[in-house]
Amino acid sequence: MPVDRDDSIITPAEMSAIDRDAALSGIDSFRLMTSAGTAVSAAALRLYPQALRFVVLCGPGNNGGDGYIAAAALHASGAQVAVHALGDPAHLKGDAARACAGWGHAGEPLAKYRPRPGDIVIDALFGAGLSRAVPDEVAAVMRAVGSEQLPVIAVDLPSGVDGRTGQVLGESFHASHTVTFMARKPGHLLLPGRTLCGSLEVFDIGIPQRILAAHTSGLSENGPHLWAGQAHALDPSAHKFKRGHLAVFSGGPLATGAARLSAAAGLKAGAGLVTLASASAALDANAAHLTAVMLKEIGDAGALARWLADKRIGAFVLGPGFGDLETARQYALLLNDRALVLDADGITAFKDDPSLLFEAYAQGETHLVMTPHDGEFARLFPDIDADPTLSKVDRAIAAAKRSHAVIVYKGADTVIASPDGRAAINTNAPPWLATAGSGDTLAGIIGAHLAQGMPAFEAAAAGVWRHGRAGAKAGEGLTAEDLAAAIEPLPA
Ligand SMILES: NC(=O)C1=CN([C@@H]2O[C@H](COP(=O)(O)OP(=O)(O)OC[C@H]3O[C@@H](n4cnc5c(N)ncnc54)[C@H](O)[C@@H]3O)[C@@H](O)[C@H]2O)[C@@H](O)CC1
Ligand SMILES: Nc1ncnc2c1ncn2[C@@H]1O[C@H](COP(=O)(O)OP(=O)(O)O)[C@@H](O)[C@H]1O
Numbered sequence: 001m002p003v004d005r006d007d008s009i010i011t012p013a014e015m016s017a018i019d020r021d022a023a024l025s026g027i028d029s030f031r032l033m034t035s036a037g038t039a040v041s042a043a044a045l046r047l048y049p050q051a052l053r054f055v056v057l058c059g060p061g062n063n064g065g066d067g068y069i070a071a072a073a074l075h076a077s078g079a080q081v082a083v084h085a086l087g088d089p090a091h092l093k094g095d096a097a098r099a100c101a102g103w104g105h106a107g108e109p110l111a112k113y114r115p116r117p118g119d120i121v122i123d124a125l126f127g128a129g130l131s132r133a134v135p136d137e138v139a140a141v142m143r144a145v146g147s148e149q150l151p152v153i154a155v156d157l158p159s160g161v162d163g164r165t166g167q168v169l170g171e172s173f174h175a176s177h178t179v180t181f182m183a184r185k186p187g188h189l190l191l192p193g194r195t196l197c198g199s200l201e202v203f204d205i206g207i208p209q210r211i212l213a214a215h216t217s218g219l220s221e222n223g224p225h226l227w228a229g230q231a232h233a234l235d236p237s238a239h240k241f242k243r244g245h246l247a248v249f250s251g252g253p254l255a256t257g258a259a260r261l262s263a264a265a266g267l268k269a270g271a272g273l274v275t276l277a278s279a280s281a282a283l284d285a286n287a288a289h290l291t292a293v294m295l296k297e298i299g300d301a302g303a304l305a306r307w308l309a310d311k312r313i314g315a316f317v318l319g320p321g322f323g324d325l326e327t328a329r330q331y332a333l334l335l336n337d338r339a340l341v342l343d344a345d346g347i348t349a350f351k352d353d354p355s356l357l358f359e360a361y362a363q364g365e366t367h368l369v370m371t372p373h374d375g376e377f378a379r380l381f382p383d384i385d386a387d388p389t390l391s392k393v394d395r396a397i398a399a400a401k402r403s404h405a406v407i408v409y410k411g412a413d414t415v416i417a418s419p420d421g422r423a424a425i426n427t428n429a430p431p432w433l434a435t436a437g438s439g440d441t442l443a444g445i446i447g448a449h450l451a452q453g454m455p456a457f458e459a460a461a462a463g464v465w466r467h468g469r470a471g472a473k474a475g476e477g478l479t480a481e482d483l484a485a486a487i488e489p490l491p492a
């Protein structure tokens, strides 16, 4: 897959490796810093031409170095500039020391900064090098700036946000704008980091694409580049079986709605046929509500085993509203050589013995997609969930490797991860997707993709993206029924 800096996401560790490689290939690191700091000053002048004063807060590392460059450029443009430093600037090293010398004015200590109306704060305290909770002195300035509601332009990352995880280490700035360099870091897209960045600008400081490509791990923002070539335009000679047959398992008589939402979404997402498999007790309730979706009586594992002789059924969705955990376990194990989306109760069914599920799906190409929310994730992967050092991306990848499944780790920052280490962070989901039945709809869309023969990672990534688009199109106040109706065609 070609590496595109617009889609790629690089960790701070990868950024350091890129930086080292750039230096080895003869690129002058001070020029990179100059380029970075100048981009920050340009953003400040562009966004806040009315500023009475730019206050640049400079830290002890290269993030601070970018700050000194920005301060000098703002001063040269005639703006009023004040610099406040954390620690003694005499201890700065390398490029940061050179940038500070270039600024050439005596700065004030950070603790002496008193925010005043008309200030625009440039946060150059910590970037990629933040390694622990910010000191109390920094937290106090963050609170003071926040209570004055001053605009903050963050250099690389809002200080306090961990670039690898998006978590806040102690306290952080809430930026109105963030200028980062080269490519986005996970902390710009994962929560809560995403909400603390304000508008995000990625500035190309001149590191060549080949160096980026050599160090990216396969993490990107979710989008059509991930399934390019896997989503086929409709063949004029298509018939319904060619467009894929999806089967969805219904819950009991009082819990049939979730599976119908999945089934309706699967049909709308492009499966040629969708069949709802229902035990006899729920047949009447389902029959009364189905039109285009077909209905089949499947009451136990024996009936399912007989039905599986029909190889045209390309994929299954098991879990939404299903209820009966023992039967869910039996069905999931019977389906182990078929493409399956396991959601909700289908996931919970394996909480006491997850390895039973993982071993059943270990053979061949990945053909299981699991769609846990936080609670379901913790049930199947309690140790991964409990490890505070892992980011949401790390957790999803570790879970995918262990379970031999594509993991769709849901939430406002859904992460899709494959056992082969590929991962994507989704960014197009509006908050009103948090509504009952929204996850059932997602499972149906992914099921339709699997039924059409898309590989599991691409099917899942495209499903999450279409789900987000449908949410945006249906708009605030949507219900899960509206969501299915708003699913748009998949761009080929
Ligand atoms: N990598 C690159 O190619 C480029 C990096 N640049 C800048 O360099 C930054 C990274 O620089 P550094 O690696 O020096 O890292 P930082 O400047 O983010 O911070 C590192 C310093 O802060 C200290 N530190 C970390 N956490 C602390 C805490 N909680 N309390 C007190 N001190 C703490 C460290 O001991 C170290 O001295 C990037 O964020 C970016 O702004 C730019 O100059 C452009 C080029
Ligand atoms: N704040 C949010 N912003 C965007 N998307 C969200 C948010 N909260 C939840 N979602 C999405 O909504 C869906 C909810 O799924 P789930 O928790 O299984 O609910 P349900 O079981 O009611 O269908 C998931 O796709 C999730 O990623």
Ligand SMILES: [K+]
Pocket: 063, 123, 124, 125, 126, 127, 154, 155, 156, 157, 158, 159
């Ligand atoms: K910063």
